Amino acid sequence: MANSGVGGGLTRRQLFERRARRRALIIASTSSLAVVLAIVLLVPLAPGWEAVKNSFFNGEVFLRTFPTLLRAFLLDMLIFAWCAPLIAIWALVIAICRDVQSPALYPLRIFATIYTDVFRGVPVILVVYLIGFGVPGLGLPRPWNSPYIWGSLALILTYSAYVAEIYRSGIESIHASQRAAAHSLGLSGADVMRFVILPQAVRRVVPANMNMLIALQKDVALLSFIGPVEIFRQAGVYKSLLANFTPYVVAAVIFLAITVPATRFADALLARQNRARS
Amino acid sequence: MARLELRNVAKGFGGVPVCRDISLTVESGDMVCLIGASGSGKSTLLRCMNLLEPIDDGAIYLDGQDISEPELDPQPIRRRIGIVFQSFNLFPHMSAAENVMLAPRRVHHRDRASLLPEIQALFDRFGLADRMQHYPDQLSGGQQQRVAIIRALAMQPEIMLFDEITSALDPQLVGEVLDVLRQLKSQGMTMVLATHEMGFAREAADKVCFLHQGVIVEEGPPEQIFDAPEAPETRAFLQAVVK
Numbered sequence: 317m318a319n320s321g322v323g324g325g326l327t328r329r330q331l332f333e334r335r336a337r338r339r340a341l342i343i344a345s346t347s348s349l350a351v352v353l354a355i356v357l358l359v360p361l362a363p364g365w366e367a368v369k370n371s372f373f374n375g376e377v378f379l380r381t382f383p384t385l386l387r388a389f390l391l392d393m394l395i396f397a398w399c400a401p402l403i404a405i406w407a408l409v410i411a412i413c414r415d416v417q418s419p420a421l422y423p424l425r426i427f428a429t430i431y432t433d434v435f436r437g438v439p440v441i442l443v444v445y446l447i448g449f450g451v452p453g454l455g456l457p458r459p460w461n462s463p464y465i466w467g468s469l470a471l472i473l474t475y476s477a478y479v480a481e482i483y484r485s486g487i488e489s490i491h492a493s494q495r496a497a498a499h500s501l502g503l504s505g506a507d508v509m510r511f512v513i514l515p516q517a518v519r520r521v522v523p524a525n526m527n528m529l530i531a532l533q534k535d536v537a538l539l540s541f542i543g544p545v546e547i548f549r550q551a552g553v554y555k556s557l558l559a560n561f562t563p564y565v566v567a568a569v570i571f572l573a574i575t576v577p578a579t580r581f582a583d584a585l586l587a588r589q590n591r592a593r594s
Numbered sequence: 595m596a597r598l599e600l601r602n603v604a605k606g607f608g609g610v611p612v613c614r615d616i617s618l619t620v621e622s623g624d625m626v627c628l629i630g631a632s633g634s635g636k637s638t639l640l641r642c643m644n645l646l647e648p649i650d651d652g653a654i655y656l657d658g659q660d661i662s663e664p665e666l667d668p669q670p671i672r673r674r675i676g677i678v679f680q681s682f683n684l685f686p687h688m689s690a691a692e693n694v695m696l697a698p699r700r701v702h703h704r705d706r707a708s709l710l711p712e713i714q715a716l717f718d719r720f721g722l723a724d725r726m727q728h729y730p731d732q733l734s735g736g737q738q739q740r741v742a743i744i745r746a747l748a749m750q751p752e753i754m755l756f757d758e759i760t761s762a763l764d765p766q767l768v769g770e771v772l773d774v775l776r777q778l779k780s781q782g783m784t785m786v787l788a789t790h791e792m793g794f795a796r797e798a799a800d801k802v803c804f805l806h807q808g809v810i811v812e813e814g815p816p817e818q819i820f821d822a823p824e825a826p827e828t829r830a831f832l833q834a835v836v837k
């Protein structure tokens with residue numbers, strides 16, 4: 317009782333922490349403000365500033381191109397929306413193939429290993445070019461010559477290689493005692509995987525996979541190189557038309573509006589999981 | 595014929611012998627207790643008995659059938675021999691009821707509806723009627739361990755193996771788990787347990803085996819082992835434990 321009652325029911329410790337918090341806040345905001353002021357005041361003094369401002373931060377161009385670019389971004393979202401679930405499934409298949417024990421299925425294991433090695437070793441843009449231009453080049457009839465299909469496939473194949481490795485790390489993180497307990501009940505190897513290991517493993521790697529989703533969201537823009545007029549290509553069109561780089565800045569702003577909250581969310585998930593496990 | 599018989603069983607890890615020349619018979623309805631210092635090979639022996647570890651030499655017979663034959667599929671055998679571990683090993687992503695129902699559903703192809711009354715009766719019997727829908731992390735250690743026992747019993751095994759199932763529990767909770775063992779014994783379950791609960795072993799065991807460095811140094815009825823041990827290793831161990 318000695319400590320309570322002081323300062324409106326707060327203990328001595330709580331009062332100290334409140335003072336410390338306030339002091340930290342004041343110092344942090346003062347120093348941040350100083351840096352921002354320095355940038356705002358000093359950068360315009362640079363000799364080329366007027367030119368840069370005109371070609372990158374042109375308000376008029378910004379407002380004029382924003383609605384169309386936002387609409388083009390819908391196409392990015394759409395491609396993302398069908399790629400993400402297919403990646404989740406295909407990666408799981410690859411991860412399971414890499415873990416099969418039966419000698420009869422050994423070829424699957426070799427295939428999965430080579431697959432992940434190859435697709436993690438080649439730059440995404442190369443895969444997009446090779447599949448996106450190569451396959452339609454075979455002279456397939458419509459709609460099978462669509463760059464949407466083959467471009468998406470390139471993203472799916474590449475991302476699945478990474479996500480499969482994430483799944484695998486999740487599978488390996490499940491303690492051997494869970495496997496032993498499941499086997500001791502007489503469950504088959506496939507059932508142990510399906511009902512005991514995978515559900516725990518997949519949950520455990522959700523934060524890691526969130527980061528892959530964010531990366532995928534950005535890499536959808538690579539498809540612009542093989543045809544689809546999504547936001548990056550649309551920005552390019554405007555750049556040529558208006559001889560101004562502001563449309564790219566608009567595109568960056570739109571991407572950031574999606575990826576920054578998503579990144580924060582992924583970090584929060586990860587932090588929560590770390591706390592739960594410690 | 596003995597329910598379970600080990601004949602000259604040997605087991606090692608990476609060339610280091612852990613169990614050597616173990617011979618042991620377990621009669622139907624008996625409770626056999628394995629005692630011995632940490633690292634003496636109790637857990638390893640139990641894991642060999644339900645084929646979680648392959649043995650290097652010797653043989654294990656279940657109702658006269660050689661179950662240590664390397665060509666044999668271990669799954670049907672494991673269904674007949676239940677095991678409960680020191681660390682519970684419940685599946686954390688499933689409720690207590692789902693933990694218990696998983697193996698009967700997948701292995702015996704039973705459906706939930708027909709299983710439920712049986713499962714409910716088991717939860718009732720072990721005082722967990724109101725905990726069926728809880729997840730493992732919402733249960734106390736003693737409750738988790740009882741769910742693990744129910745999970746093994748739901749497969750209707752002929753033999754149950756218990757590996758120090760009370761050593762991760764607070765002293766107040768040990769009693770409730772030991773009560774479960776007494777109940778099982780009174781119903782005629784054949785059991786082998788590794789334990790540090792000397793009082794319980796003396797009271798409930800039909801046979802006590804003292805393991806020392808992977809060898810059964812001495813075995814016999816509890817009165818003999820605890821009151822008149824012959825081997826100097828047994829005497830030294832009991833003295834250290836009782837102190």
Ligand SMILES: Nc1ncnc2c1ncn2[C@@H]1O[C@H](COP(=O)(O)OP(=O)(O)OP(=O)(O)O)[C@@H](O)[C@H]1O
Pocket residue numbers: 607612630631632633634635636637638639758788
């Ligand atoms: N998977 C394994 N790989 C290598 N060595 C092992 C393995 N499992 C057990 N051992 C070794 O076998 C020996 C016996 O271990 P075991 O767990 O059977 O002892 P225990 O009698 O159960 O001891 P405790 O009372 O501490 O549980 C130990 O020296 C241990 O290090």
Ligand SMILES: [Mg+2]
Pocket residue numbers: 636637638757758788
């Ligand atoms: Mg042990």
